Amino acid sequence: xxxxxxxxxxxxxxxxxxxxxxxxxxxxxxxxxxxxxxxxxxxxxxxxxxxxxxxxxxxxxxxxxxxxxxxxxxxxxxxxxxxxxxxxxxxxxxxxxxxxxxxxxxxxxxxxxxxxxxxxxxxxxxxxxxxxxxxxxxxxxxxxxxxxxxxxxxxxxxxxxxxxxxxxxxxxxxxxxxxxxxxxxxxxxxxxxxxxxxxxxxxxxxxxxxxxxxxxxxxxxxxxxxxxxxxxxxxxxxxxxxxxxxxxxxxxxxxxxxxxxxxxxxxxxxxxxxxxxxxxxxxxxxxxxxxxxxxxxxxxxxxxxxxxxxxxxxxxxxxxxxxxxxxxxxxxxxxxxxxxxxxxxxxxxxxxxxxxxxxxxxxxxxxxxxxxxxxxxxxxxxxxxxxxxxxxxxxxxxxxxxxxxxxxxxxxxxxxxxxxxxxxxxxxxxxxxxxxxxxxxxxxxxxxxxxxxxxxxxxx
Numbered sequence: 001x002x003x004x005x006x007x008x009x010x011x012x013x014x015x016x017x018x019x020x021x022x023x024x025x026x027x028x029x030x031x032x033x034x035x036x037x038x039x040x041x042x043x044x045x046x047x048x049x050x051x052x053x054x055x056x057x058x059x060x061x062x063x064x065x066x067x068x069x070x071x072x073x074x075x076x077x078x079x080x081x082x083x084x085x086x087x088x089x090x091x092x093x094x095x096x097x098x099x100x101x102x103x104x105x106x107x108x109x110x111x112x113x114x115x116x117x118x119x120x121x122x123x124x125x126x127x128x129x130x131x132x133x134x135x136x137x138x139x140x141x142x143x144x145x146x147x148x149x150x151x152x153x154x155x156x157x158x159x160x161x162x163x164x165x166x167x168x169x170x171x172x173x174x175x176x177x178x179x180x181x182x183x184x185x186x187x188x189x190x191x192x193x194x195x196x197x198x199x200x201x202x203x204x205x206x207x208x209x210x211x212x213x214x215x216x217x218x219x220x221x222x223x224x225x226x227x228x229x230x231x232x233x234x235x236x237x238x239x240x241x242x243x244x245x246x247x248x249x250x251x252x253x254x255x256x257x258x259x260x261x262x263x264x265x266x267x268x269x270x271x272x273x274x275x276x277x278x279x280x281x282x283x284x285x286x287x288x289x290x291x292x293x294x295x296x297x298x299x300x301x302x303x304x305x306x307x308x309x310x311x312x313x314x315x316x317x318x319x320x321x322x323x324x325x326x327x328x329x330x331x332x333x334x335x336x337x338x339x340x341x342x343x344x345x346x347x348x349x350x351x352x353x354x355x356x357x358x359x360x361x362x363x364x365x366x367x368x369x370x371x372x373x374x375x376x377x378x379x380x381x382x383x384x385x386x387x388x389x390x391x392x393x394x395x396x397x398x399x400x401x402x403x404x405x406x407x408x409x410x411x412x413x414x415x416x417x418x419x420x421x422x423x424x425x426x427x428x429x430x431x432x433x434x435x436x437x438x439x440x441x442x443x444x445x446x447x448x449x450x451x452x453x454x455x456x457x458x459x460x
Contacts, residue, residue, distance in 0.1 A: 031115075032387055035124050042134055043397055046098045049138075050091045050408050085142075088409040092151055093141030095158070095405035101137045102398040109390035115382035123390050159411065161402030166432075168396065170440045173270055174447055177263040185258050198262055205265030212272035213237050219297070220279045225287045226297040229279055232434060236275050239441045240268040246448055255451040267444045271437045278433035281426065 062082075066072070073082040105123065112119050122130075144150050187194035213233065220229050244264040246252060252259050279297070286293045411428045 031124060032382055036388075036393065038127060039393075039397065042131065043098070043400065046094060046134070046138065046401075047404050047408075050094055050404060053086050053090045053094065054088070054408055056086075089147070089151055090142075091405060091409055092154055092158075093144070094138045095401050096141040096144075096150075096154060097136075097138030098134065099161075099398050099401040099405075101134045102394045102401060106391045106394035106398060109394060112386060112390050114385055120382075120386070120390070158402040158406045161399045162406040162411075163432075165396075165399035165403040166436055167439065168399065170436065170443055173440065174263075174267070174443050177266040177444070178258075178447065180266065181260055181262040182258050184262075185260075198260075202261045202265050205262070205269050209240065209265065209268040209272050212269075212276060216272075216276060216279060220276075222287065222296045225285055229282075229297055232275065232278075236271055236437055236441075239438075240264070240271055243267065243441060243445055243448070246445070251452070252448050255455075256448070259448065263444070267440060271440060274433050274437045274440070278430050278437070281429040281433060283427060283430075 063070075073085075109119055109123050112123070114120060115124065181198075184194050184198050188198075216229075216233055220226065221233070244261060247259050247264045248261060284295055285297055287296045288294075410426060411432065
């Protein structure tokens with residue numbers, strides 16, 4: 001059994017065969033799913049490298065623990081103590097290489113509609129050679145001429161691409177909220193337990209949103225300061241209440257019977273999260289009291305210790321990874337692609353309510369032909385044609401590369417950026433997150449009123 005599995009892995013790395021695990025007890029995996037997860041693994045690997053490059057702690061540990069570190073840096077011509085391999089400029093160059101890699105594949109796979117051509121084979125296989133190509137692209141960024149000009153221009157390209165990626169992320173959130181409600185609503189006529197689940201989850205979501213609002217009003221406002229915080233908390237809270245009442249209004253229910261409080265609960269929780277993140281990212285505000293300057297409107301449980309900072313940074317980095325990977329992997333499904341075109345596809349009549357409704361819809365219409373190479377079963381679900389857009393898939397990862405680059409380097413405050421200060425305050429990050437709140441609410445508002453404004457476009 002070991003020999004066939006090793007041969008299949010070799011074919012996967014150097015040929016066009018699909019990749020699978022050597023453990024036959026693992027559940028079946030679709031070829032399309034395996035391909036997307038392997039690209040996500042490449043993306044995650046480069047993202048981790050970027051995070052390491054922005055950490056002075058890692059740089060110090062390498063300098064103290066790697067033998068002949070200084071001599072090695074001199075041989076690599078990487079500057080004193082490898083200064084050219086760390087910091088924001090190194091992250092820009094590595095992300096430039098990763099962005100080029102995904103952009104080239106986006107162009108290469110443009111208008112690929114069948115999985116049997118050579119371009120589709122390159123997309124789905126040859127993983128070892130693609131890994132070498134990714135390494136070459138990332139290393140090539142360090143040999144670009146006119147480094148200062150490149151960094152200045154690439155910064156603005158990254159900001160534009162990162163903003164577009166944020167819009168895609170918000171669109172996917174709105175689509176997720178509508179799909180969740182539709183899927184669970186479809187099970188009510190068969191089992192009333194789904195109705196109870198809807199009510200329970202809705203109550204939990206609104207409880208979390210209200211609790212977050214109360215928490216921020218208590219700790220991020222002050223009677224004599226933090227006026228901006230008070231204004232934005234009032235605006236965002238009022239907008240959440242407005243869209244919640246609109247979702248259950250008779251005029252909306254007439255055109256969208258599945259519209260309800262579950263969607264507005266999801267949106268309200270996310271808006272409260274973005275609001276909290278924005279207020280936490282705002283520069284520290286001080287107030288003079290009794291002849292001394294005191295810090296006000298800050299996170300109450302931050303003791304300032306090194307361990308606390310490491311925990312907060314770790315949690316923030318994990319959230320970053322999770323959001324980026326979820327958006328990149330789900331933005332290419334048929335449902336999500338329809339959502340990104342502001343078009344609501346009709347819910348299938350055989351829609352089955354389930355807890356894990358996010359998975360398994362793209363390949364359900366395809367006959368499952370099982371193949372094995374001595375390990376995990378692989379379902380070749382694209383023999384009749386591609387089930388997602390290869391070109392668009394790579395383009396989303398291209399935008400995700402730019403978003404990671406800008407986020408890790410603290411957007412426009414890159415000069416003093418360190419991963420240990422990932423959540424430290426800056427006005428640019430504050431306004432990006434606050435504007436994201438409003439964009440999210442506007443997008444959800446549009447999905448509610450769009451059937452009244454453009455009825456033909458939303459006809460089933």
